[in-house]
Amino acid sequence: MLSRRAALMIGAGLAAAPALVRNAQAQEEAIVPVAAPSDLSGLTRIKRELVAPPQVHEHEQVAPGGPRIVEFEMRIQEKEIQVADDAWLQAMTFNGSVPGPMMIVHEGDYVELTLKNPPTNMMQHNIDFHAATGGLGGGALTLINPGEMTVLRFKATRAGVFTYHCAPGGPMIPWHVVSGMSGTIMVLPREGLKDQFGKSVAYDKVVYIGETDFYIPKDETGAYKRFADVGESYPDTLEVMNRLIPSHVVFNGRVGALTGDNALTARVGERVLFVHNQANRDTRPHLIGGHGDLVWEHGKFHNPPAVDQETWFIRGGSSGAALYRFLQPGLYAYVNHNLIEAVNLGATAHVKVEGDWNNDLMEQVTAPTPYDADLELRTALP
Template sequence: MLTRRAALMGAAGAVSLPIFARAAKAEEALTPAAAPADLSKLKRIRRELVAPPFVHEHEQVAPGEPRIVEFEMTIVEKEIQVDDGAYLQGMTFNGSIPGPMMVVHQDDYVELTLINPPQNMLQHNIDFHAATGALGGGALTLVNPGEKTVLRFKATRPGTFVYHCAPGGPMIPWHVVAGMVGSIMVLPRDGLKDHEGRRVSYDRVYYIGENEFYIPKDEAGVYKRYGDVGESYLDTLEVMNGLVPSHVVFNGKVGALTGDNALKAAVGEKVLFVHSQGNRDSRPHLIGGHGDLVWEAGKFNNVPDRDLETWFIRGGSAGAALYEFLQPGVYAYVNHNLIEAVNLGATAHVVVAGDWNNDLMEQVVAPTEMTGI
């Protein structure tokens, strides 16, 4: 495997070797020596992950005692078209950017089978911000191409959390900005609560993962395109270190959640928006709507804020906002750094069906030509 790892990076091979060595040593040092936990009496269920912005089937209130919830996720290295003429050598969980959202309840056990197929070039792992110990599981899940591993952890804290790849050293930010980031939602066993402790529910949940990409350009200002992920490393590293992204997008590319891909809702529906950012701060805003209840830091033990116009997502975290749509039409869900929303791509649309309410807003006089000037 060492020869393969040296070759996979092409020109960056010599740089990559000490990085991989450090990652392997970290894994060995943190491998625990303890008797296996006896969870044989717990019920097991299997959830099939779906690509964002959608979320797999789940209950909002836990149906009984804690369970072991099984997931399987495959790492896919592939080229992704981010915009016209702009291609990313992406690294993904299950082929999507962001990776799929997992949903469990507090005190459930998450059991993930993580697969790194032999056709991939790089080592990968997974760090769950929802987990406790071993670098969020990253120290126990480092897999080379052609390997798989199974990690189980207890979801002790309710909320929305980021997960991401963290194989060690400079590989960590590169893998994250190449797409290897996702989210897990740990619901309270008795469901979400409002600011007065009353149970609230949602009719739909949408997962919006915000990513910034650093796609290199040539001397003529044209985006470069690479044959594989290893070939792209050195140029991408140089752009990354400048901290100026070429794109800031929702769900992997410009326009991923607009046009035919716009999110859908109806007047009277309550929609839970889960928003994650693995690397930079963001500020979601729903143009024409509000955050009725907002768990800005994403942690459901905390009392939600109310009636927010814009909320803050810290880099390396996920937050949640619940809104009941009251008017039909097209709503823009944006990063309210409007330069990033309009010029770099961080915009989604929600198309809402239903009847207009003139009591909430009415066009008293339509635009007409002014006279007498």
């Protein structure tokens, strides 16, 4: 008799069987040696420890020398996460966070990722780097079952911020992505960022925001359903997904992940680089009370940045970056400017900025005070 876990694995596998067979064939063909291994023995190796969003790992803005091999390790975790006060999701994650952690290298470096799929997981997983060249972005070379690991290396040949996501084949692809399996890699130019005039520009901190659309089913009473594991959640979740109407649109995994006590912080005068990823749907970042001083809307750093933007557009399946120097203290809201998604579905972050107020930029000339509306109405009549 099959265990419940085995039955669920078979059910999920059958749903994607044709695509998984094709993907397995592509993987087998891709790993047949057709050239001698690259000799990178002369390059320096450096290991980076990944950290959970919105933070990013230690890095240099300007490359300290020639190309290096930058080593990362990520574990895939299938686990239940709380998306809102009344909603839970059987999530699939890179390193346990939604979005997955950001990786930062320089153009010309080699990214060497050790990817592990623990035996406690139920699903096959892989990783598709939009920054990589060949092999379905690495997806054809990294498809691993529970209890397996793999090592992928690719050369970062293009500068910018790029999406990565899980893409195990067929209907598993969108399900894994909207269940949390996406993230960003930032490939900096070796000389660092430049403004619209080609002049070097630096940032004081990076804020990493991953926007995700979730599709959580409801029961007959209208309450969000909870499931025992990721396999059990698939049929009902697929039905909601196919209607293309998300139940939640959130930053960094849940409603309120970057507001209240979790709000981001900055100081007047600091330059903050906002890196924004959306692996599935278009989005429109906007900083209420601020601007995009320099915006790489397409996320590619060799293109001159747009300047003085109010709202910018990030296509689904891509990442973008915006640099802003805060000029006033106060509470700023960073939102998806589809305000229904921002206010009603959760796509909002807050930035608490400390410093001195500048009345030249904004001043309350008259505080709110009562006035005689009846008198105004009478005098306004002919």
